[in-house]
Amino acid sequence: MNQPITAADKTFIALRDDIVEGRIEAGSKLSETELSTKFAVSRAVIREAINRLESCHIVERKANVGARVVALSPQGLIELYQVRESLEGMAARLAAKNMTDEEIADLGALLQSHFDEVKGGESYYQEAGDVDFHYRIILGSKNKHLISMLFDGIYHLVRMYRVQLGMAGPRVTTAYDEHKHIVQAILNRDAELAEMLMRRHILYSKNSIEHKLS
Amino acid sequence: MNQPITAADKTFIALRDDIVEGRIEAGSKLSETELSTKFAVSRAVIREAINRLESCHIVERKANVGARVVALSPQGLIELYQVRESLEGMAARLAAKNMTDEEIADLGALLQSHFDEVKGGESYYQEAGDVDFHYRIILGSKNKHLISMLFDGIYHLVRMYRVQLGMAGPRVTTAYDEHKHIVQAILNRDAELAEMLMRRHILYSKNSIEHKLS
DNA sequence: ACTTGCTATATTGTCGACAACTTGGTGTTA
DNA sequence: TAACACCAAGTTGTCGACAATATAGCAAGT
Numbered sequence: 001m002n003q004p005i006t007a008a009d010k011t012f013i014a015l016r017d018d019i020v021e022g023r024i025e026a027g028s029k030l031s032e033t034e035l036s037t038k039f040a041v042s043r044a045v046i047r048e049a050i051n052r053l054e055s056c057h058i059v060e061r062k063a064n065v066g067a068r069v070v071a072l073s074p075q076g077l078i079e080l081y082q083v084r085e086s087l088e089g090m091a092a093r094l095a096a097k098n099m100t101d102e103e104i105a106d107l108g109a110l111l112q113s114h115f116d117e118v119k120g121g122e123s124y125y126q127e128a129g130d131v132d133f134h135y136r137i138i139l140g141s142k143n144k145h146l147i148s149m150l151f152d153g154i155y156h157l158v159r160m161y162r163v164q165l166g167m168a169g170p171r172v173t174t175a176y177d178e179h180k181h182i183v184q185a186i187l188n189r190d191a192e193l194a195e196m197l198m199r200r201h202i203l204y205s206k207n208s209i210e211h212k213l214s
Numbered sequence: 215m216n217q218p219i220t221a222a223d224k225t226f227i228a229l230r231d232d233i234v235e236g237r238i239e240a241g242s243k244l245s246e247t248e249l250s251t252k253f254a255v256s257r258a259v260i261r262e263a264i265n266r267l268e269s270c271h272i273v274e275r276k277a278n279v280g281a282r283v284v285a286l287s288p289q290g291l292i293e294l295y296q297v298r299e300s301l302e303g304m305a306a307r308l309a310a311k312n313m314t315d316e317e318i319a320d321l322g323a324l325l326q327s328h329f330d331e332v333k334g335g336e337s338y339y340q341e342a343g344d345v346d347f348h349y350r351i352i353l354g355s356k357n358k359h360l361i362s363m364l365f366d367g368i369y370h371l372v373r374m375y376r377v378q379l380g381m382a383g384p385r386v387t388t389a390y391d392e393h394k395h396i397v398q399a400i401l402n403r404d405a406e407l408a409e410m411l412m413r414r415h416i417l418y419s420k421n422s423i424e425h426k427l428s
Numbered sequence: 429a430c431t432t433g434c435t436a437t438a439t440t441g442t443c444g445a446c447a448a449c450t451t452g453g454t455g456t457t458a
Numbered sequence: 459t460a461a462c463a464c465c466a467a468g469t470t471g472t473c474g475a476c477a478a479t480a481t482a483g484c485a486a487g488t
Contacts, residue, residue, distance in 0.1 A: 005277040006471060032440070042473045044258065047440090051262065055269030057359065063219040064440060064479050076358075083359045086304035090296060144290075145271065145297045149363065220441060246470070256443045261470090278449050278470060 007041050012049040014039065019058055019069055020160040027071040030059060056153050058160070070157075074213055077161050080154065081206035085199050087150055088134065092182060092198035095140035096191040104187055107136050111183055114176060131155075133179055137186075137198070167209060174204070221255050226263040228253065233272055233283055234374040241285040244273060270367050272374070284371075288427055291375050294368065295420035299413050301364055302348065306396060306412035309354035310405040318401055321350050325397055328390060345369075347393055351400075351412070381423060392418070 004010045015035070018024045030050060036043045050067050053059040061067040070076070099107075114129050138150050161167070178201040185194040218224045229249070232238045244264060250257045264281050267273040275281040284290070313321075328343050352364050375381070392415040399408040 008471080009277070033438090043440090044472060044474095048261075048265065048471095051265050052269070055266070057362070063223070065481095066440065079357045079359055082304060082308065082357055083301075083363075086300045086360075087297075090300035094296065143293045143296055145293055145368075146300075148271070149297075154359075222441080247468090257470090258442060258444095262441095279451095280470065 008045045008048040008052075011039050011041055011045050012052045015049050016053060016056070016058060016156060019053070020156055020163060022160075022164045024069060026069050026160075026164060028069050030067045030069065032066070056156060058156060072161060072164060074210070077165075077209065077213075078206065080157055080161070081202060081209075084150075084154060084158070085202045085206070087146055087154070088138065088202055089195045089199040091138045091141040091143070091146050091150070092186070093141075093191045093195035094143055094146070095137045096186045096189050096194040098142040099140035099186060103136070103140055104183070107133075107140075107183055108187070110136065111176075111179055114179070130175065137182070140186075165213065167212060175201070178204070222259045222262040222266075225253050225255055225259050226266045229263050230267060230270070230272060230370060233267070234370055234377060236374075236378045238283060240283050240374075240378060242283050244281040244283065246280070270370060272370060286375060286378060288424070291379075291423065291427075292420065294371055294375070295416060295423075298364075298368060298372070299416045299420070301360055301368070302352065302416055303409045303413040305352045305355040305357070305360050305364070306400070307355075307405040307409035308357055308360070309351045310400045310403050310408040312356040313354035313400060317350070317354055318397070321347075321354075321397055322401070324350065325390075325393055328393070344389065351396070354400075379427070381426060388418070389415070 001009060004013055015024075019026075024030075032043050032046050032050070035046045039046065050059060050061065054061050054067065057070065059067045059069050110129075110133060114133075135151075138147055141147065178197065182194055182197045182201065185197055215223060218227055229238075233240075238244075246257050246260050246264070249260045253260065264273060264275065268275050268281065271284065273281045273283050324343075324347060328347075349365075352361055355361065392411065396408060396411045396415065399411055
């Protein structure tokens with residue numbers, strides 16, 4: 001869904017953003033009638049939006065009872081990162097095999113632009129930049145399931161945790177070097193190493209976050 | 215969803231089975247009106263069922279056009295097994311950490327019952343048994359996302375490929391030994407090894423299937 | 429006071445009808 | 459003949475109303 005077409009598309013995205021950004025608080029109940037007046041659409045549209053949120057694991061539904069926004073917990077965040085480690089590790093492995101030379105060159109250029117920012121004295125490492133880096137590698141895997149699971153499912157949840165637990169994006173200091181090594185491995189078409197480095201990268205990330213939480 | 219409650223639940227499962235078993239052929243279009251008469255429910259119910267099928271990646275939907283059953287391709291099967299390798303590898307790793315001693319003992323007992331069958335002269339290795347083995351390890355990971363992705367999403371697709379490309383279940387000869395080694399690694403709480411063995415197990419599986427296809 | 433059963437209310441699930449959109453076909457024009 | 463605009467039929471998207479189900483509160487009995 002590149003462009004939202006139907007009312008259900010737009011409502012889904014609006015609702016998802018409201019939840020991820022915390023405007024609708026975690027754990028709260030989603031009333032269909034209430035939302036349908038708020039968004040000025042019929043309940044059918046709201047129901048479809050909620051169904052899609054459920055398949056993203058952003059809400060949980062019980063038959064004849066209703067839908068609740070998922071509750072955030074340290075355990076939940078850990079589980080999320082375990083899945084990321086697994087999936088993005090595989091993505092890096094496949095990217096090393098499947099990315100075109102041009103795509104790899106572009107990735108290198110992106111990294112260079114990050115370096116220019118980091119070099120500029122302050123350790124300014126945009127979350128957007130980090131996300132973009134991971135995006136490209138995941139896309140580079142050329143595996144539909146991998147891409148869909150991460151983009152449609154996991155990433156919004158990760159963002160929800162980031163926003164609501166108030167993390168200031170990923171670690172600044174060492175992440176750049178880790179990215180650099182990953183790109184190098186992909187450039188060398190060393191799938192094995194690329195996977196290992198990506199897994200470590202995400203593991204470090206997880207540890208850093210766990211540390212902040214405690 | 216342990217028990218189907220609503221009409222949408224039942225229709226979803228019925229439709230999914232029809233597709234997985236090939237009674238509705240891969241690549242064909244799903245007409246909402248047609249299905250609603252066939253299943254004797256309203257279009258709203260059909261739409262919800264189709265939406266759920268879409269989140270399982272069993273059908274693809276385009277706005278204002280409709281839904282089609284996914285097309286099967288060798289490439290698609292490979293991509294599926296790449297994801298399985300990644301996710302189930304992680305599941306085995308986590309299972310080695312998180313399964314209780316009792317659960318591991320049960321798993322060992324299951325394996326023993328398989329051995330008894332194999333020993334009985336013929337190399338009879340039920341698909342159901344294999345699936346059960348993998349199920350337990352995935353459940354043993356205690357990771358909600360892993361469990362949901364595999365059970366609700368990947369496994370039905372794998373089954374769809376198995377049924378429609380006419381594979382007689384998993385390989386018979388070596389799979390038992392591989393299972394045995396995996397259980398041993400879990401028993402030793404060797405997470406690293408458990409993951410590696412599971413990944414290899416699935417990789418072999420993939421190679422075997424690729425071989426049959428060519 | 430505590431439990432049990434009922435009722436009232438509110439919410440979700442399902443339905444049929446209408447609106448909006450896609451698509452294939454037809455006729456017109458260069 | 460090819461290209462284009464338009465129309466018609468059928469499909470999907472959206473809506474409001476009704477049916478089925480859960481939940482909270484109250485009443486009655488022990």
